[in-house]
Amino acid sequence: MALAVVLAVLLVAGGTLAATYNRLVNLSEQVNEQWAQIETQLQRRYDLIPNLVETVKGYAAHEQDVFTAVAEARAKLAGATGASEQVEAANQMESALARLLVLVERYPELKANEQFNRLMDELAGTENRINVARMRYNEAVRQYNRVIRTFPTVLLAGMLGFEERPYFQAREGAEAPPRVNFGK
Numbered sequence: 001m002a003l004a005v006v007l008a009v010l011l012v013a014g015g016t017l018a019a020t021y022n023r024l025v026n027l028s029e030q031v032n033e034q035w036a037q038i039e040t041q042l043q044r045r046y047d048l049i050p051n052l053v054e055t056v057k058g059y060a061a062h063e064q065d066v067f068t069a070v071a072e073a074r075a076k077l078a079g080a081t082g083a084s085e086q087v088e089a090a091n092q093m094e095s096a097l098a099r100l101l102v103l104v105e106r107y108p109e110l111k112a113n114e115q116f117n118r119l120m121d122e123l124a125g126t127e128n129r130i131n132v133a134r135m136r137y138n139e140a141v142r143q144y145n146r147v148i149r150t151f152p153t154v155l156l157a158g159m160l161g162f163e164e165r166p167y168f169q170a171r172e173g174a175e176a177p178p179r180v181n182f183g184k
Contacts, residue, residue, distance in 0.1 A: 020153055024162045027144040031165050034137035035083060038168065041130040042077065042090055048126060049074055049097070052119045056100060059110040066103050069096040087168055090130075097123075134168045141165045 053070055060066075073096040077089040110116055145164050148157035157163075 017156065020156050021160055024144075024148065024153070024157060024160065027140070027147055028162065031137070031140045031144050034133065034140040037133040038090075038130065038137055039086070041126060041133050042086065042093075045093065045123070045126045045130065046074060046077055048119065048122055049093075052116075052123060053100070055113065055116045055119060056104060056107075056110065059107045059113075060103055063103050066096075066099050070100055072096070083166060083168075087166075138167050141167050 049070060053067055057067060070093075073089065073093040077086070077093050080086040080089040104110055104116075147153055148162050148164065
């Protein structure tokens with residue numbers, strides 16, 4: 001009888017451990033999937049930027065510092081490895097794009113260019129997709145982090161190698177509009 005009770009307890013404990021592990025793996029994969037969606041949209045933006053820059057260059061060739069900032073941000077995004085570097089590079093890209101868009105405001109004839117308008121529509125769509133992907137990623141991270149920090153899962157998560165995941169956060173100062181100085 002005692003052996004049956006011990007076996008039942010071990011079976012329940014093993015089942016609970018397996019179920020908890022499987023749940024953590026599932027949540028971790030959801031976070032990975034949502035991160036992949038962000039990467040896909042960042043790649044779309046990365047591919048779109050050179051066309052947009054070349055179109056603007058035709059109208060504003062003397063604004064080299066803005067184009068250089070976009071090129072540097074694009075290179076940093078291409079070389080980023082890991083989520084934290086990609087977040088930093090994406091935030092730098094957003095800042096450079098904001099400066100580019102401020103530059104565009106100085107050239108009304110550029111806004112009438114059909115290719116420019118098409119590229120801007122694509123960029124706006126991509127930015128919206130990035131925002132949705134970030135929101136979904138952060139939701140998946142919130143759910144995952146909440147589960148690994150709640151009792152009794154917290155007791156197993158660390159032993160099984162599950163660690164908290166970082167949120168995708170806006171860069172510091174993102175709430176302020178970009179500053180572009182045209183008084184050279």
